[in-house]
Amino acid sequence: xxxxxxxxxxxxxxxxxxxxxxxxxxxxxxxxxxxxxxxxxxxxxxxxxxxxxxxxxxxxxxxxxxxxxxxxxxxxxxxxxxxxxxxxxxxxxxxxxxxxxxxxxxxxxxxxxxxxxxxxxxxxxxxxxxxxxxxxxxxxxxxxxxxxxxxxxxxxxxxxxxxxxxxxxxxxxxxxxxxxxxxxxxxxxxxxxxxxxxxxxxxxxxxxxxxxxxxxxxxxxxxxxxxxxxxxxxxxxxxxxxxxx
Amino acid sequence: xxxxxxxxxxxxxxxxxxxxxxxxxxxxxxxxxxxxxxxxxxxxxxxxxxxxxxxxxxxxxxxxxxxxxxxxxxxxxxxxxxxxxxxxxxxxxxxxxxxxxxxxxxxxxxxxxxxxxxxxxxxxxxxxxxxxxxxxxxxxxxxxxxxxxxxxxxxxxxxxxxxxxxxxxxxxxxxxxxxxxxxxxxxxxxxxxxxxxxxxxxxxxxxxxxxxxxxxxxxxxxxxxxxxxxxxxxxxxxxxxxxxx
Numbered sequence: 437x438x439x440x441x442x443x444x445x446x447x448x449x450x451x452x453x454x455x456x457x458x459x460x461x462x463x464x465x466x467x468x469x470x471x472x473x474x475x476x477x478x479x480x481x482x483x484x485x486x487x488x489x490x491x492x493x494x495x496x497x498x499x500x501x502x503x504x505x506x507x508x509x510x511x512x513x514x515x516x517x518x519x520x521x522x523x524x525x526x527x528x529x530x531x532x533x534x535x536x537x538x539x540x541x542x543x544x545x546x547x548x549x550x551x552x553x554x555x556x557x558x559x560x561x562x563x564x565x566x567x568x569x570x571x572x573x574x575x576x577x578x579x580x581x582x583x584x585x586x587x588x589x590x591x592x593x594x595x596x597x598x599x600x601x602x603x604x605x606x607x608x609x610x611x612x613x614x615x616x617x618x619x620x621x622x623x624x625x626x627x628x629x630x631x632x633x634x635x636x637x638x639x640x641x642x643x644x645x646x647x648x649x650x651x652x653x654x655x656x657x658x659x660x661x662x663x664x665x666x667x668x669x670x671x672x673x674x675x676x677x678x679x680x681x
Numbered sequence: 682x683x684x685x686x687x688x689x690x691x692x693x694x695x696x697x698x699x700x701x702x703x704x705x706x707x708x709x710x711x712x713x714x715x716x717x718x719x720x721x722x723x724x725x726x727x728x729x730x731x732x733x734x735x736x737x738x739x740x741x742x743x744x745x746x747x748x749x750x751x752x753x754x755x756x757x758x759x760x761x762x763x764x765x766x767x768x769x770x771x772x773x774x775x776x777x778x779x780x781x782x783x784x785x786x787x788x789x790x791x792x793x794x795x796x797x798x799x800x801x802x803x804x805x806x807x808x809x810x811x812x813x814x815x816x817x818x819x820x821x822x823x824x825x826x827x828x829x830x831x832x833x834x835x836x837x838x839x840x841x842x843x844x845x846x847x848x849x850x851x852x853x854x855x856x857x858x859x860x861x862x863x864x865x866x867x868x869x870x871x872x873x874x875x876x877x878x879x880x881x882x883x884x885x886x887x888x889x890x891x892x893x894x895x896x897x898x899x900x901x902x903x904x905x906x907x908x909x910x911x912x913x914x915x916x917x918x919x920x921x922x923x924x925x926x
Contacts, residue, residue: 486829506835516830519925520848529844533836561925581834 437462437617438504438585443492445475445482451642452478456492458636458645460585465611465618467628470638471675476621479643480589484510496585509581509616513590515570517562517577524549524558527576541580548576551613552606568599575606579614586610588620592627600627605656607631612655625671629664630656637674646674715895724899730884731896735903737880741797741869742907745804746862753809753857757816761846762838767817778810782871790876800872800880807868808861812854819853820846852926855919862911866904 438460445452452475460466468476481487483494485503493500496507509530517526524545531541549555552572562570571592578586591607592600608631610616622628628635635649649667651657657664697717703709704716711719724731760767786803793799823846831841873882881900888896 484829484833486832506833508833510830510833512826512830514826516827518827518845518848520923530834532844533831533834533840563925 437464437497438619439495440483441493441495443479443482443494444490445478445487446490453641453643456643456645460617460619462584462617463611463615464634465608465620465632466634466636467620467622467632468636468638469622469625469628469671469675470643471640472623474638474640475643476638477589480510480587480621484508484587504585504587507583508585508587509578509583510587511574511578511589511591513593515562515567515574517570517573519562522559522561523554523565523573523576526562526573527580529577530580530582545576545580548579551609552576566599567595568603571595571599571603572606575603575610579610584615584617586616586618588618588622590621590623593623600624604630608656625668626659629668630659635671637671647671712892712894715898719895720898720902723895724902727896727899731881731899731903734879734881734884734900735907737797738800738866738869738873738882738904739907741800741872741880742804742862742865742911744797744801745865745868746808746911748801748805749809749812749861750858752805753812753816756809757813757820758842760813760817761820774810774813777806782807782868786871786875789872795876795878799875800869800877803872804865804868808865811860811864812857815853815857815860816850819850822853823849851923852919855915855923859912859915859919862915863908865911866908870904 438458440456440458442455442457444454444456456479458466468479470476478487482489483504485505489503494503495501496504501507517523518529521529524542527545527548528538528541531544532538546555546558549558552575554569554572554576557565557569557573562573565573571594574591588607592603595603604627607618607620611618620628620632629651633650635651637646637649638644639646649671651664651667653661653663659665701716701718704714715723756770760770782803785806786799789799789802793802827845827849828841831845836844869880870882870885873880874886877883881904885897885900888894888900
């Protein structure tokens with residue numbers, strides 16, 4: 437689905453990552469876990485073309501592209517809902533910008549509102565609902581993109597623990613029900629262990645892959661699984677080693 | 682009634698009461714400083730003299746506001762879209778405010794005549810600056826994360842302007858418009874002082890020459906009412922338009 441080869445990015449003398457590579461299988465769920473400031477968000481910025489890469493190549497479905505640009509959907513840790521629009525208008529933004537048929541887009545958005553538990557809130561403004569509901573609306577908007585690859589930049593980090601737990605299962609819907617390929621940045625190891633098929637543990641700058649872990653088993657996984665606890669401690673040890681360095 | 686409104690009304694009452702008392706105790710004649718009661722009486726009793734002139738000034742001010750909007754909005758958008766245009770235009774913008782309006786007024790009367798046009802232009806020159814500067818700052822203040830989201834949705838400049846930048850900048854636009862309308866009368870009145878055959882500025886010059894200071898103050902009262910009404914109207918419009926705050 438997505439292959440990144442020997443990607444490098446420097447800011448002046450600072451090497452954010454050098455010869456960084458990764459491969460995402462179609463309909464896979466990959467999580468990037470690393471210390472704060474290691475360059476995960478810069479990687480997303482380079483992948484989406486917001487920041488220019490120094491060297492390396494990006495291939496989407498076997499075709500080399502300068503960057504992913506508008507070929508991927510993107511969900512930020514902030515919901516980025518426009519306060520002057522209703523939830524429905526916010527969800528319809530991607531289709532409105534793409535010039536899609538409004539009637540069909542509304543039907544699709546209504547179905548997604550129902551599926552994500554937002555039915556009846558279509559005409560509310562973002563300021564009138566809770567943070568969890570806003571993030572669910574952001575998820576509806578992400579699904580309205582109609583793109584196979586979805587980039588999630590710490591999508592639940594701004595939420596409280598209880599809301600986050602309820603939304604984690606909704607993130608799985610992206611993969612299971614909507615057949616998306618997902619690349620997610622998270623600083624929450626448990627979240628990565630619960631949701632991802634593959635976890636890339638990243639080092640500090642220059643960012644490189646310290647280890648690649650495939651937890652296996654049926655998702656969503658349970659936190660009290662001794663095997664997962666063991667993996668979590670292993671990842672924590674790896675990251676703490678990075679912090680000491 | 683709110684406490685803040687009560688305090689404002691009380692402060693106004695105390696100032697007027699002190700003014701009235703000083704004039705009466707010191708027996709200051711009306712041609713030096715009329716009492717507030719005298720001014721209000723003249724403003725009401727001589728309304729048939731004042732109102733036609735006030736109507737002329739009001740038309741000049743409203744036309745000035747309209748003209749300044751027609752210049753300020755496209756100019757701000759052009760400067761926002763093309764930073765090179767901002768660099769080129771900014772010195773002229775600042776110069777237009779650095780030159781005293783009194784210095785420009787006689788020139789405008791020579792160029793545009795004693796009619797309404799020179800006064801409308803004077804008002805517009807004063808109003809357009811706060812609107813332009815505030816709107817430009819509002820457009821520039823849009824969050825980078827929202828810009829990136831729109832870019833990744835594939836939105837072009839005009840789509841982003843309509844859906845994101847313009848609503849984002851609206852509170853700044855209204856702040857500029859409020860400042861603009863509250864000083865709008867200055868331009869029109871200065872234009873009338875320099876050369877006119879009607880308008881409150883013209884009436885003030887005529888009354889002043891005949892030592893009818895109470896009529897001068899009555900004209901000022903009407904001008905203040907005009908400025909205040911415009912300010913209140915823009916505030917009302919702002920509340921109707923910016924419903925998400």
